[in-house]
Each structure stands twice: as structure tokens, then as C-alpha cells.
Amino acid sequence: MAPGEILGIVGESGSGKSITCMSILRLLKSNGRIVGGQALFDGQDLMGLDENAMSDLRGNDIGMIFQDPMTSLNPTLSVGEQVIETILRHRPISRAEARKRTIELFELVRIPSAAQRIQSFPHEFSGGMRQRVMIAMALSCDPKLLIADEPTTALDVTIQRQILLLLKQLQTQLGMAVILITHDLGVIAEVTDRIVVMYGGMVMEQGSVAELFARPRHPYTQGLLGSVPDLRDGEHKRLTPIAGTPPDMSQPPAGCPFAPRCVHAMNQCDNAIPPLYEMADAVDQIARCWLHHPEAPRIAGINVTAEEVA
Structure with missing residues (x-):
């Protein structure tokens, strides 16, 4: 992929879209394994990195938006705390600075009353708002590549459009590359530059x-x-x-x-x-x-x- 490019990966359920991108991040489930091939990122083969190096890269250089924000977010922690801990994992800054950065990210993804809402828990957000939290978390360390795995699944069409337009605007504003996984050809036609059919x-x-x-x-x-x-x-x-x-x-x-x-x-x-x-x-x-x-x-x-x- 080129910097700033939006790549759409499309195909039926079970065609290998999500598992391919989970393989890039080496986040396969216990019954999956990588048997060969390369995943080159900035000249590095991700398959050859040890787990510590991959942990440093995930959430930092490569961000991920997972399919279901309700199961991806920790129900026992406030949404703000979950973004703050991501920032502290990858940036040598104070907790106060991380909190300030989290409020800025919530404002960036257009969550109203950001300073107050960072104290809310996932169940207090709607599906669309939870997805915005996931986007904020994925963008927290200014990744070079953002992988969005079915980011509009289970959302109504109005919220779907808002999320897609938000992703497009953020990509333009931040200049990152985006991989958008979907089965919706309408989504692909509207926001991507190049398509891979799997x-x-x-x-x-x-x-x-x-x-x-x-x-x-x-x-x-x-x-x-x-x-x-x-x-x-x-x-x-x-x-x-x-x-x-x-x-x-x-x-x-x-x-x-x-x-x-x-x-x-x-x-x-x-x-x-x-x-x-x-x-x-x-x-x-x-x-x-x-x-x-x-x-x-x-x-x-x-x-x-x-x-x-x-």
C-alpha cells in the first residue's frame, strides 16, 4: 500500500478478509497459525519479529478497528481509561497528558461533551458512539496504517454513513493508509481508491x-x-x-x-x-x-x- 491510500477488501463471509488482516498483526486465535509468507511493513517482515516487537508495533504504527465494539471494549473500565492506557503503553508522557490527548481524540471523532464522556462506560454509549471510541483508540498513537474490519457492522444506515464519512475525513486529515474490510460494495465504491476481491x-x-x-x-x-x-x-x-x-x-x-x-x-x-x-x-x-x-x-x-x- 502507498501512504495515504485507502484499500478496500471485499468478499463473502468466510472468504478470508478478516483472518488475512489478523495475520498481519499476528492476532490469530489459538486454532490458527501462519505457515509461510511475508507481511512487509516499512521494510520489516512482521512475521520475523518477536512478540515484544509486535506488541510495540500494534496500536502504535498499525491501528485496528475491530468488528464489534461492544465485545472489543472492556465493560469494567471507562472508555476514557481504555484509550489512556493505550497511549501510556506507547508514549513516554504523563497520565495528565494522556488524559488531555484522549479528550482531544474524542473531540476529533465528534463525541459530544468529550471531557465528561471519557468517564462513561461502554454500556452507556450507543453502537455508533462505541465505534467512535474504537476509532479514537485506533488513532491514539497516530498510526501509519489503520485496519478497519467491518467498522459499520450492526449499525443502521444513517450511522453507517456517519462513521464512513468520519473515517474518510480522518484519513485525509491525518494522511494515514487505511485497509477497509467489508462485504458492502456500496461502501467500497464510495470511500476506497483500490479494491481487492477475495x-x-x-x-x-x-x-x-x-x-x-x-x-x-x-x-x-x-x-x-x-x-x-x-x-x-x-x-x-x-x-x-x-x-x-x-x-x-x-x-x-x-x-x-x-x-x-x-x-x-x-x-x-x-x-x-x-x-x-x-x-x-x-x-x-x-x-x-x-x-x-x-x-x-x-x-x-x-x-x-x-x-x-x-
């Missing part, structure tokens, strides 16, 4: 928002976009759901994980995982699909443009 624990497609929405190159991305209602033309249309269910990744398939649900699947799809192909007619757009092999059948919308069909 399925079965793999990147299926990646590209700029404009390129990916204008011409998706993977059947799974097409399926996701086809299942979203489009109200722009005023016509009533039936949604086109993706048939079938995601694979059981405890027993990963030999080939493309999307093959059993793909209308364009070939024998090759069941037998081998395709590489990521670069799109010759799009900048920085890649797709993991055998249809982009030079000898693959020509499919309109995937490896053939509308102009070529005509």
Missing part, C-alpha cells in the same frame, strides 16, 4: 475502483456486482444471486475455489489454481482466472470487450 482465502481480482466497477474481469466479481440492486434507471429487475455456497477451506479444493459456482468453469478450473493475470488494457488490474489464459475460450465481458463482440 474468495476462498485468495485474491481473485484487484484493481482501481473505476476499473473494477466499469469492467470486472473475474466471474466472482461479476457475480458480486450482479447481486447488488441498481436503482439508477428506475426499472424493476430481479437480482442475480451467485448459486451455491463458499468452499470448506479446512479441505481446500485442488483448483480454483470458485469453480463449483462458476458458470464459465472448465476442466482446468477443477484441477489447478490459476495464476494472477495482468490485464493488458487496464493499469494495475489483475485477475485470477483461467479465462485470461491466451488459449481460453473468449467470454464477453471477461476477456472480450463489448466493442470486440460487436
Whole structure:
């Protein structure tokens, strides 16, 4: 990622979005483990750091907003105390200075009466306000990278929009990079610069928002976009759901994980995982699909443009 970039990671539940980002921070549950690969941050491989070094980095250089603020916040401590202890963990300042910084952060994320509300407990806040506390905590040490894991889950649409606009404004104001994990393509279209589409624990497609929405190159991305209602033309249309269910990744398939649900699947799809192909007619757009092999059948919308069909 580039500094100041907002990357959206999208896909169905179980596609590997959250676990990928939890792996970056090495916060996997006891039944998970990292068996290989790299996670490079400022030239450092996070997989090679010891636990003390990772503890210094978490909450400092990399901030995290978790899915459910009610279960992420400690119910026995005031919300202000939880932010204060995060600041004191990473900054050599006094408790009074940390308290002042916490009030400034609450004001930054627009929590009313910040000086009084830092003494409140999580159950005294609404869902939207608890999420603002989580954002304040994640920003407390001015991270270079903020990971927001489904930050609008379980919030009504009005509060969702407020939280997303707040994240966008804070990102612009502070200049940090943001990874936004979501299953909501509307969210992705509104606030991100680049999109990664995941399925079965793999990147299926990646590209700029404009390129990916204008011409998706993977059947799974097409399926996701086809299942979203489009109200722009005023016509009533039936949604086109993706048939079938995601694979059981405890027993990963030999080939493309999307093959059993793909209308364009070939024998090759069941037998081998395709590489990521670069799109010759799009900048920085890649797709993991055998249809982009030079000898693959020509499919309109995937490896053939509308102009070529005509």
C-alpha cells in the first residue's frame, strides 16, 4: 500500500478478509497459525519479529478497528481509561497528558461533551458512539496504517454513513493508509481508491475502483456486482444471486475455489489454481482466472470487450 491510500477488501463471509488482516498483526486465535509468507511493513517482515516487537508495533504504527465494539471494549473500565492506557503503553508522557490527548481524540471523532464522556462506560454509549471510541483508540498513537474490519457492522444506515464519512475525513486529515474490510460494495465504491476481491482465502481480482466497477474481469466479481440492486434507471429487475455456497477451506479444493459456482468453469478450473493475470488494457488490474489464459475460450465481458463482440 502507498501512504495515504485507502484499500478496500471485499468478499463473502468466510472468504478470508478478516483472518488475512489478523495475520498481519499476528492476532490469530489459538486454532490458527501462519505457515509461510511475508507481511512487509516499512521494510520489516512482521512475521520475523518477536512478540515484544509486535506488541510495540500494534496500536502504535498499525491501528485496528475491530468488528464489534461492544465485545472489543472492556465493560469494567471507562472508555476514557481504555484509550489512556493505550497511549501510556506507547508514549513516554504523563497520565495528565494522556488524559488531555484522549479528550482531544474524542473531540476529533465528534463525541459530544468529550471531557465528561471519557468517564462513561461502554454500556452507556450507543453502537455508533462505541465505534467512535474504537476509532479514537485506533488513532491514539497516530498510526501509519489503520485496519478497519467491518467498522459499520450492526449499525443502521444513517450511522453507517456517519462513521464512513468520519473515517474518510480522518484519513485525509491525518494522511494515514487505511485497509477497509467489508462485504458492502456500496461502501467500497464510495470511500476506497483500490479494491481487492477475495474468495476462498485468495485474491481473485484487484484493481482501481473505476476499473473494477466499469469492467470486472473475474466471474466472482461479476457475480458480486450482479447481486447488488441498481436503482439508477428506475426499472424493476430481479437480482442475480451467485448459486451455491463458499468452499470448506479446512479441505481446500485442488483448483480454483470458485469453480463449483462458476458458470464459465472448465476442466482446468477443477484441477489447478490459476495464476494472477495482468490485464493488458487496464493499469494495475489483475485477475485470477483461467479465462485470461491466451488459449481460453473468449467470454464477453471477461476477456472480450463489448466493442470486440460487436
